[in-house]
Amino acid sequence: MEDTNDFDQNITTHNMKLIKAALPYIQVSEQRFFSIYLKFSEFINTIQFFSKNETSLTACERENSDQGNLLEMVTAMKNVCDDAERETLDMILNFLQAMQLYKTYTEFYKTSNDFQQREDSSGATQFQSMDMLKAFLSPEQQTMFETYKSLF
Numbered sequence: 001m002e003d004t005n006d007f008d009q010n011i012t013t014h015n016m017k018l019i020k021a022a023l024p025y026i027q028v029s030e031q032r033f034f035s036i037y038l039k040f041s042e043f044i045n046t047i048q049f050f051s052k053n054e055t056s057l058t059a060c061e062r063e064n065s066d067q068g069n070l071l072e073m074v075t076a077m078k079n080v081c082d083d084a085e086r087e088t089l090d091m092i093l094n095f096l097q098a099m100q101l102y103k104t105y106t107e108f109y110k111t112s113n114d115f116q117q118r119e120d121s122s123g124a125t126q127f128q129s130m131d132m133l134k135a136f137l138s139p140e141q142q143t144m145f146e147t148y149k150s151l152f
Helices: 006-011 014-025 028-051 066-078 083-111 130-134 139-151
Strands: 117-119 125-127
Touching: 006 028, 014 028, 066 083, 083 139
Parallel strands: none
Antiparallel strands: 117 125
């Protein structure tokens, strides 16, 4: 069975999927015609899909945070990537998860009585309990976290 996403499911009909499956087995001259027909039909269906006010791609309407949507998007993209691209997306996912963990950590300690903070010379707040957060990360994630922390 063909792996499709929400967008493809909304613009591709069952008959179009059947033609796509048969395409490699028909003569080249007919392949050209059917290929153009399929792409044109998908184009028309895309225009119709977005011209309807009540339809949209479901991930855009979820009430998750932007971070959650980004994590879901990167995860969905991994399904169609080659190995090198998948490795890059894994690094992005690790970074996003580390940032989410950091955000959770800071929110927790902002509400905690034990939260200690100090201001550096520029007036920016620095967290003295950063080692506690890093203890939850793998050595690889700790290295990545330190690298990205230096960027901010």
